[in-house]
Amino acid sequence: MAVTEDVTSGPINDRQQHWWSGLSLSSIPAPYWFVGVLMILLPVLVGPFMLFQVFGWALILGMIALSLMFLGGYGGMVSLVQMSVAACAAYMLAIFGDSAITQISLGWPWWIAIPIALIIATGFGTLSGALAVRTEGIYTIMITLAIASAFFYFTRQNYVLFNGFSGFNGVKPPQLFGVDWRQPIPFYYLTLFWAAVAYLSVLYVSRAPFGLALQGVRDNARRMEALGYNVTAHRIAAFVFASFIAAVAGILLVWLNGQVSPGTAGIGPAIDVLIIAVIGGLSRPVGPFIGAVIYVLLRTFALDFMVSIGLSGERFQLLVGLVFLAIVFWSPDGILGLWERWRNRMNATDKLTGEAHNKDGGSGP
Amino acid sequence: MKNFMARNPYWSLIIVLAICFLVWAIFAPWPPGFVDTFGRKKIFLNALFNGITLGALYFLVASGFTLIFGLMKNVNLAHGSLYLLGGYIGYDVANTTGWWLLSFVVVFVVVGAMGVLLQVLVFQRMEGEDLRQTLVTIGISIVVADLMLWYWGGDFYQILTPDWLSGPIKLPIVTAVKSSGEAVFLKYPYVRIVILVASIAVGLAMWLSLNKTRIGMLIRAGVDDRDMLSATGVRIQRVFVLVFAFGAGLAGVAGVVGGTFQSLAPGEDTRFLLASLVVVIVGGMGSIPGAALGALLIGLAEQFGSVYMPTYAVVLTFLIMVVVLAFRPQGLLGERR
Amino acid sequence: MNAIASPSTMASRLSGTGTANALELRGVSKFFGALAAMQDITLTVKPGERRAVLGSNGAGKTTLFNCITGDFLPTSGVVRMFGEDVTKFPPHDRIRRGLRRTYQISLLFGGLTVIDNVYLACRGVSRNRFSLIRPGRSDALMHSAADLIDAVHLGEVRDTLVSALSYGQQRQLEIALALAGAPRFILFDEPAAGLSPAERGDLIEILNNLPGHMGYIIIEHDMDVALRVSESVSMMHNGRIFKEGKPEEIEADPEVQELYLGGGFTHG
Numbered sequence: 001m002a003v004t005e006d007v008t009s010g011p012i013n014d015r016q017q018h019w020w021s022g023l024s025l026s027s028i029p030a031p032y033w034f035v036g037v038l039m040i041l042l043p044v045l046v047g048p049f050m051l052f053q054v055f056g057w058a059l060i061l062g063m064i065a066l067s068l069m070f071l072g073g074y075g076g077m078v079s080l081v082q083m084s085v086a087a088c089a090a091y092m093l094a095i096f097g098d099s100a101i102t103q104i105s106l107g108w109p110w111w112i113a114i115p116i117a118l119i120i121a122t123g124f125g126t127l128s129g130a131l132a133v134r135t136e137g138i139y140t141i142m143i144t145l146a147i148a149s150a151f152f153y154f155t156r157q158n159y160v161l162f163n164g165f166s167g168f169n170g171v172k173p174p175q176l177f178g179v180d181w182r183q184p185i186p187f188y189y190l191t192l193f194w195a196a197v198a199y200l201s202v203l204y205v206s207r208a209p210f211g212l213a214l215q216g217v218r219d220n221a222r223r224m225e226a227l228g229y230n231v232t233a234h235r236i237a238a239f240v241f242a243s244f245i246a247a248v249a250g251i252l253l254v255w256l257n258g259q260v261s262p263g264t265a266g267i268g269p270a271i272d273v274l275i276i277a278v279i280g281g282l283s284r285p286v287g288p289f290i291g292a293v294i295y296v297l298l299r300t301f302a303l304d305f306m307v308s309i310g311l312s313g314e315r316f317q318l319l320v321g322l323v324f325l326a327i328v329f330w331s332p333d334g335i336l337g338l339w340e341r342w343r344n345r346m347n348a349t350d351k352l353t354g355e356a357h358n359k360d361g362g363s364g365p
Numbered sequence: 366m367k368n369f370m371a372r373n374p375y376w377s378l379i380i381v382l383a384i385c386f387l388v389w390a391i392f393a394p395w396p397p398g399f400v401d402t403f404g405r406k407k408i409f410l411n412a413l414f415n416g417i418t419l420g421a422l423y424f425l426v427a428s429g430f431t432l433i434f435g436l437m438k439n440v441n442l443a444h445g446s447l448y449l450l451g452g453y454i455g456y457d458v459a460n461t462t463g464w465w466l467l468s469f470v471v472v473f474v475v476v477g478a479m480g481v482l483l484q485v486l487v488f489q490r491m492e493g494e495d496l497r498q499t500l501v502t503i504g505i506s507i508v509v510a511d512l513m514l515w516y517w518g519g520d521f522y523q524i525l526t527p528d529w530l531s532g533p534i535k536l537p538i539v540t541a542v543k544s545s546g547e548a549v550f551l552k553y554p555y556v557r558i559v560i561l562v563a564s565i566a567v568g569l570a571m572w573l574s575l576n577k578t579r580i581g582m583l584i585r586a587g588v589d590d591r592d593m594l595s596a597t598g599v600r601i602q603r604v605f606v607l608v609f610a611f612g613a614g615l616a617g618v619a620g621v622v623g624g625t626f627q628s629l630a631p632g633e634d635t636r637f638l639l640a641s642l643v644v645v646i647v648g649g650m651g652s653i654p655g656a657a658l659g660a661l662l663i664g665l666a667e668q669f670g671s672v673y674m675p676t677y678a679v680v681l682t683f684l685i686m687v688v689v690l691a692f693r694p695q696g697l698l699g700e701r702r
Numbered sequence: 703m704n705a706i707a708s709p710s711t712m713a714s715r716l717s718g719t720g721t722a723n724a725l726e727l728r729g730v731s732k733f734f735g736a737l738a739a740m741q742d743i744t745l746t747v748k749p750g751e752r753r754a755v756l757g758s759n760g761a762g763k764t765t766l767f768n769c770i771t772g773d774f775l776p777t778s779g780v781v782r783m784f785g786e787d788v789t790k791f792p793p794h795d796r797i798r799r800g801l802r803r804t805y806q807i808s809l810l811f812g813g814l815t816v817i818d819n820v821y822l823a824c825r826g827v828s829r830n831r832f833s834l835i836r837p838g839r840s841d842a843l844m845h846s847a848a849d850l851i852d853a854v855h856l857g858e859v860r861d862t863l864v865s866a867l868s869y870g871q872q873r874q875l876e877i878a879l880a881l882a883g884a885p886r887f888i889l890f891d892e893p894a895a896g897l898s899p900a901e902r903g904d905l906i907e908i909l910n911n912l913p914g915h916m917g918y919i920i921i922e923h924d925m926d927v928a929l930r931v932s933e934s935v936s937m938m939h940n941g942r943i944f945k946e947g948k949p950e951e952i953e954a955d956p957e958v959q960e961l962y963l964g965g966g967f968t969h970g
Contacts, residue, residue, distance in 0.1 A: 078496060131687060134694035138440050138495045139650070142642045143690065149639055150683030157676045209825050209833040216811050216822045223809040226771060227826035227879065228797035237832055267635055271503060278500055315515070321507030328500040 039192055048184035056188050056256055058289070058296040059195040063249035065277040065288030067242035070202050071129075073282040074211060075238045076218030080270045081128045081144040084151040085243045086250030087265030089121035091155065091162060093171060093251055094260055100170025101163050110174040118247045125243025126236060133235040148270040156262040167261025171254045182255065191252050195289070198245045202285040205241065214238050275324050281336030290335055298323075391538060410538065410551055412672040413665070418557045418626070420664025421564035425619035426637050427644035427656045428571060429612030435651025436608050439488050440495060442502040444616055445638030446509040451476045451617025452624035452633070453513060456522045465527040465625075472621050473614040480613025484606050506634065514631050524624040530556040560622055567615070572653050580604075643682055647689045649699025658697055722785030724749045724887045724917045725770065730779030732765050739765040741941045743779070749886070751917045752909075754928040754949070756958075757938030763921045764806060766938070767889050770919075771803050772796050784886070798827055800886030804879070804893055806921075808872045812865035816856055819864055820847040820878050827883030846882070854878040854908070870901050877908065888918040894927045906930055929953060 043051055064086050072078040097113035099105040108116075132143040155162040173181035173190075181187055205211040213234055216224045221231045254260045263269075272295070280291025302316055331337045390409065430444045454475055455468035462468075487505075491497045533552035575581040623629070623637070640663065645651075648659025663682050670678030689697060725747040732740040740762040747753050755763050768774045770781060772793040781789045788796050811819050824843040825831055837844050851857055854874040859867060864875065873893065880888050890909075894902050902924070909931040912918070922928035929935070929949040937945040937958060945955065952958055 072496075076496075078499070131690045134690065138438075138499065139646070141496075141499055142440065143646060143686075146639060146642050146646065146683060146686055150680060150687075153679040153683070154677075157680065205834055209821075209831065209837065212814065212818055212822055213825065213831060215814060219811040219813050220809050222773065223805070223811070223879075224822075224826070225773075225793040226797060226803055226805075226809075227823045228794050228883070229826045229831060230792070230794050234832070267639075271507070274500075274503070315511060317507055318511040318515075321504055321511060325501065325504035325508060328497060328504055332494075332497055 043185045043188060051188045052184035052256070054296050054300055055293075056184070056191050058292040059191040060249050060252045060256060061273070061276055061296065062289035062292035063195050063198050063252075064246050065273050065280065065292055066198055066202060066285055067246040067249070068273055068277045069280075069282050069285060069288045070206075070242045070245070071238055072277065073284070073287075074206055074218060075214045075235060077129075077133060077140045077235060077238070078274065079129065079132065079144045079239070079242070080141060080274060081125060081132075081148050081151075082242065082246045083270045083273045084148045084265045085121050085125035085128075085246040086253055087155075087260060088124045088151070089117045089247035089250030090171070090254035090260040090264065091168070092117035092120045093254055094168035095161065098171065099168040101168050104161070104163055105168070110176075114251060117251060118244065121247035121250060122240060122243045125246060126240045129239025129243070130236050133232060133239070145267070145270070148265065149267050152262050152266050155265070162262075165262065167259060167264070169259035171258055171260065173255040182258075187255070191256075194248055194252060198248065199285050199289070202245070206285070210234075210237065275320065277334075279324060279327050279334050281334030283333050284336055287334055287336045294335070295320075407551065408672060411553075412668045414551075414553055414557070416665035416668035417661065418561050418664070419668060420661040421561045422619060422623055422626075422660075423637075423640050423644050423664050424568060424657050424660035425564055425622060426616055427641040427648075427660055428568065428653055429615035429619075430641040431645045431648070431651055431653065431656045432571070433609055433612040434645070437488065437605050438495060439484075439609075440499050440502070441483070441488075441612075442499055442638060443483065443506040443509065444613075444641055445634035445636070446506045446513075447476050447479065447613050447616040448620040448623065448637045449513060449629060449631075449634040450479070450509065451620030452524075452629040453517050453522065453620070454617070455621030456524050456624055456629060459524050459621075465524070465530075468524070468621050469618055472617040476617025476620075477610040477614030479617075480610045481606055483613065484609035488609070489602065489605075506638070510631065510634055513634075519631055522624060522629040523627075524621065524629075526556045526625055530559060534558065554626070557626055560626065564622075568653065568657050575653060640682075643686045646686055646696060649696025652696070652698045655696055655698035722749075723747060723782070724751065724784060725919075726780075726782040727770070728780045728782075730766075730769055730776045730781060732762075732769055732774055733777045738941050740769065740776075743941075743943055745936065745943065747887075747917060747919065749784075749917055750915050751934065752932045753917075753919045754932035754935045755919055755921050755938060756925070756928060756935060756952075761938040762941040763938055764891060765941075767803060767891055767919075767921065770796075770889060771801065794826075800884065801889070802880040802883075802885040802887070803889035804876045804891055806891040806895065808876045810864045810872060810875060810879075813863070815861050815863055816851060816867070816875060817844075817847055817860050819875060820850050820882060823847075823879040823882035824850070850878045850881060853881070855904070869896055870898065873897060873901075873905075877905075881912075885916060888916065890918055890920040890922075892921050892923060894922055894924050902927055925953075 042055060046055075064082050067085075068079060068082045071082075093113055094101070094105060096106050096108050096116050097110060098107050106113075128144060128147045131147070132140045155167070156165055158164060173187070175181070179186050181190055206215070213224065213229055216227075217229070217231050217234050224231050224234075253264070257264075276291040276295045277288045278291070279294060280289065281287030298320065299316075302319060306315060306319065327334055331341075333340070390406075391413070426444070426448050430441065433439050433441055433444075451472045455472045458468035458471045459465050483502075483505075487501050488498055491501070532555055534555045536551045536553055538551045573581075619637075620629070623633070644659035644663050645656055646659075647662060648655030648657070662685060666681050666685055667678055670681040674681070693699075723746050725745070727743050727745040730740065730743045730745075731738065743762075743766060745766075755766065757763050765774065769776045772788070772791055772795075776789065779789070780787060783796060783799055783801060786799070788799070811822065814822070821837070821843060824847050828843060848860070851860055854877055856871060856874055856878065859871060864872065867875065873896070877890075877893060880890070893909075894905055897905060906927060909918075909920070920928060920931060929952070932949055935947060935949055935952040936943050937952065945952065945958065947955070
């Protein structure tokens with residue numbers, strides 16, 4: 001059997017289709033159409049508060065958690081620095097662009113300030129990643145946690161650049177094309193657009209050579225070295241990609257809140273992003289968005305609910321912690337994992353749908 | 366030691382010079398020019414001693430963390446919660462019985478038992494799944510933190526130093542010479558000296574029992590080769606549970622110590638978890654001497670930072686971590702895998 | 703020449719060193735603490751040569767492989783590949799120079815399909831490892847990956863997750879990964895371990911049909927397999943090479959027979 005000599009004439013296998021199937025509209029399954037149309041029509045269905053404070057916030061948190069999911073789910077590196085990267089972009093936009101703190105803000109136009117903010121934040125995330133991936137797996141989470149808290153303390157102590165404890169307020173999106181982008185409906189569509197871009201690009205990259213190689217590194221870093229890959233370079237490149245997504249989300253976040261302060265990127269919010277990604281499910285890019293919607297709904301309405309059943313509203317952390325514990329204990333794949341198991345059971349009992357269930361979590365629509 | 370000096374002649378020289386300077390700065394009276402730059406000698410000495418005792422506290426917390434990680438590769442991010450819980454329980458025991466020493470015993474047993482629960486209910490079920498272990502322990506620390514807030518509230522607690530330990534003692538170190546020619550000696554809280562000595566004793570005992578006893582050899586063998594350890598017929602799970610209990614108990618005891626010379630409040634759990642992380646990252650994961658060195662460095666950095674550059678004192682410790690990671694990712698005394 | 707060999711620019715880049723040995727170890731030792739896993743190994747393998755390394759468990763064979771691929775840095779000694787000193791190179795740089803290896807316990811990507819596994823292997827020694835563009839229908843590397851899969855008889859399970867493959871199939875995939883790109887020299891670590899007699903026959907056939915320029919070292923416990931696929935044999939014991947020769951000579955050697963039939967060797 002000649003392995004390398006007689007291979008030019010092999011026929012192209014038709015099943016290669018699945019390499020580009022993600023690009024064709026007809027291959028998108030019905031539930032995705034449904035969710036997509038629903039998201040676009042949402043402003044008709046819900047009021048401005050839900051649109052802005054709930055869904056706008058959830059989409060932004062979802063993007064930050066998506067960047068964590070990309071690193072964790074595809075790269076096997078759980079990074080707690082993503083929230084800090086987002087906050088870094090927010091700070092940079094406030095410093096280079098406009099804010100109420102006029103003695104620090106440079107007031108440059110948005111088309112300079114935003115790219116600078118994105119570049120600096122991505123650079124910060126990349127450097128953190130470069131430090132974190134030099135050692136083995138589980139160190140990443142500890143090192144990024146330490147870097148995230150360093151960022152928090154630094155912004156809190158530094159008054160020259162970061163304006164210390166109070167941070168910056170009065171950061172507004174530009175008035176572009178005659179639209180006030182801070183109004184609920186325009187802002188919702190703005191975040192929806194960028195969240196969709198981030199989601200689709202993660203989905204696409206996960207099947208591109210770079211994404212495949214990253215999953216190879218996750219499964220078996222040593223073997224990847226033995227196939228000729230520079231594992232460290234791949235891990236750092238993953239941080240570049242993920243940090244960019246988090247940075248874009250950070251810009252949107254500062255527009256949503258109108259302000260950024262050390263508390264934006266404290267240890268609590270950093271852990272919350274992890275909780276969001278894990279509750280939704282780390283195995284697919286849609287998970288973080290599901291987790292974010294659940295988290296924001298809990299944040300917004302759980303207090304009232306808890307008070308109404310006689311518990312003090314202060315026990316919110318307890319609720320979140322217990323939900324999180326239950327998820328990691330019984331369904332490591334998050335809500336998505338629960339859903340899939342339920343669907344599998346349905347499929348197993350329902351003989352009419354002869355469709356084989358696709359167990360590969362990474363392949364998406 | 367000789368190896369190190371042969372391999373790193375410059376580093377050895379710098380270290381020796383630094384030690385000589387330190388010894389001089391501690392014992393010699395300071396020339397006036399020196400005082401102008403560095404402030405009074407008393408401030409320097411206080412920062413130095415506070416740094417060392419803080420390092421001792423960090424070591425107590427971090428050594429349990431590094432021991433658990435070193436043997437079982439378990440990353441226990443609830444370690445800070447064990448610290449704070451130990452402190453609170455110690456406060457209650459000391460306050461109701463009036464026996465400071467009793468609180469150590471009670472806390473070691475109770476928190477050690479929690480460690481056993483953690484090992485049996487969480488880590489044993491998820492052996493090898495380090496990501497899941499990390500997530501579960503994060504969840505536990507969130508829940509425990511809120512339960513503690515519920516029960517003990519958001520106030521500051523401080524455990525009273527027993528009478529026989531309170532008050533300062535005079536150290537044979539001259540801080541200044543009065544114009545009358547009379548020497549002023551450094552006074553330092555007695556309880557801190559005792560805690561420092563006790564931490565050193567604990568550290569030495571851990572190091573000796575790891576290196577010189579049969580059970581220590583077994584544990585070290587478990588670090589290097591788990592299969593070999595089970596092949597020798599050792600009940601490895603039992604060793605794991607014991608080590609976990611000991612490490613957790615140590616964190617609890619550290620909580621009592623921390624509650625005595627600092628204070629207890631919500632948020633201290635995260636602070637000490639972070640301190641442990643930084644200490645073991647700097648010192649080297651799984652290494653007891655590494656934890657000692659890391660704890661000393663971080664304690665000193667924090668205290669000197671707060672005296673000489675108060676704004677960025679907290680950031681300084683992280684800066685040390687970043688520098689160590691950049692040049693020696695395995696930590697100062699860690700072994701490269 | 704063809705799709706698989708398309709990254710052979712590396713081979714041509716070094717073609718000036720055609721007369722150099724494929725592999726040359728000079729006084730290579732590896733200590734773990736005080737324990738000598740491998741001591742003063744000197745070994746020369748010519749281009750295209752097929753060598754078997756035999757020895758008991760713990761004789762240092764896998765350590766030898768790890769030092770050649772760069773998984774471990776040797777404590778002392780020099781490793782040269784095709785005339786170039788690679789002692790300090792990271793593994794991926796050695797792989798890009800034409801070295802390949804298989805693992806005793808299959809190291810595969812269980813969460814990916816067979817084709818993705820092989821595609822990764824082909825991509826690893828080509829350019830654009832960081833490409834963000836998905837490979838299309840006509841991608842050359844996809845062709846070579848598909849052909850390699852057929853070559854190791856795995857066409858049936860192309861799109862199956864590797865974690866769902868049988869043990870024998872995983873061993874075959876292990877070999878396919880090592881053949882990706884343009885290997886010039888391969889290290890096989892007990893490829894026959896755990897295979898059925900029929901599968902062993904297959905393996906011998908695959909190895910014997912490799913193109914003539916492709917040399918390899920094979921670690922094998924099964925003397926029968928080892929001696930049928932090699933031209934020369936090195937015997938290792940306690941971290942040292944104590945005998946080298948042709949397969950017939952080794953088979954007839956009384957000392958080897960003593961070790962193999964006496965207590966010195968433990969199969970496993």
